[in-house]
Amino acid sequence: MLYPELKKLESEYGKQLQVVFHHFPLTKIHKNALAAAQAAEAARNQDKFWEMHDRLYRNQSEWKDLENPRPTFISYARQLNLKVEQFTSDMDSNLVEQRIGADVARGTAAGVTGTPTIFIDTHLLRYEAINPEGLRRGINAMLARKAP
Numbered sequence: 001m002l003y004p005e006l007k008k009l010e011s012e013y014g015k016q017l018q019v020v021f022h023h024f025p026l027t028k029i030h031k032n033a034l035a036a037a038q039a040a041e042a043a044r045n046q047d048k049f050w051e052m053h054d055r056l057y058r059n060q061s062e063w064k065d066l067e068n069p070r071p072t073f074i075s076y077a078r079q080l081n082l083k084v085e086q087f088t089s090d091m092d093s094n095l096v097e098q099r100i101g102a103d104v105a106r107g108t109a110a111g112v113t114g115t116p117t118i119f120i121d122t123h124l125l126r127y128e129a130i131n132p133e134g135l136r137r138g139i140n141a142m143l144a145r146k147a148p
Helices: 003-016 033-044 049-058 070-079 084-091 094-109 132-146
Strands: none
Touching (some): 003 132, 049 070, 070 084
16 A cells, blocks of 8 residues: 555655665465565566566555466566566576565564565654655655755
């Protein structure tokens, strides 16, 4: 639900804001979260991470409850002109598994317990502030601290 707001903020703030995404698939409550993370990372191997990421979030209602979301993810890969054979192989690769595992470990060490979790610089935004107004306040405060 936060995805559209983050896109607006990126557009609003331009080069002043850089959104960095780390995986933290909550597999106990989102059965296809890990497969989606694998699809995004497989797309990264062909320099299409953000394109796949955006497609996954925009179309989450299409695949979130599927027994097997892979055919849907493969269709997204085709739409993005990815090399499908490489994409499917990469989804199951150790490298993709290691990247996702490293993100989960980093998040756990930083105190992440759920999603979405937002850090502005290195400051964890309180959960109750994760709304459009809270994000803008946090970003504006960070920019004010960095102003010359």
